[in-house]
Amino acid sequence: MGSTNGVVPVYDGDGSDYGGLFTGDEGSKSGPEAAAFGGTPGDKYDSCHHRSCDTLGNVDPEVLETMADALTHATLAWCRAGTDD
Numbered sequence: 001m002g003s004t005n006g007v008v009p010v011y012d013g014d015g016s017d018y019g020g021l022f023t024g025d026e027g028s029k030s031g032p033e034a035a036a037f038g039g040t041p042g043d044k045y046d047s048c049h050h051r052s053c054d055t056l057g058n059v060d061p062e063v064l065e066t067m068a069d070a071l072t073h074a075t076l077a078w079c080r081a082g083t084d085d
Contacts, residue, residue, distance in 0.1 A: 021067050021074070025049045
């Protein structure tokens, strides 16, 4: 994938296929994003990524739940691929 940021890789048996969930930790806020969600245009999406402030206190529980649901759905879909279910 080339990046470890916000990626939860899922591999098949031989490791050739992969997918991931991306949470937006790379990049900077645009003007419209800053207006809609707060912050300043040009600010990093996650200023604590891989820094000392990157703790459980910096986790958005709603985003965590959404990403856990997405990972569950993706895992089940990949597990069922190629079956008769």
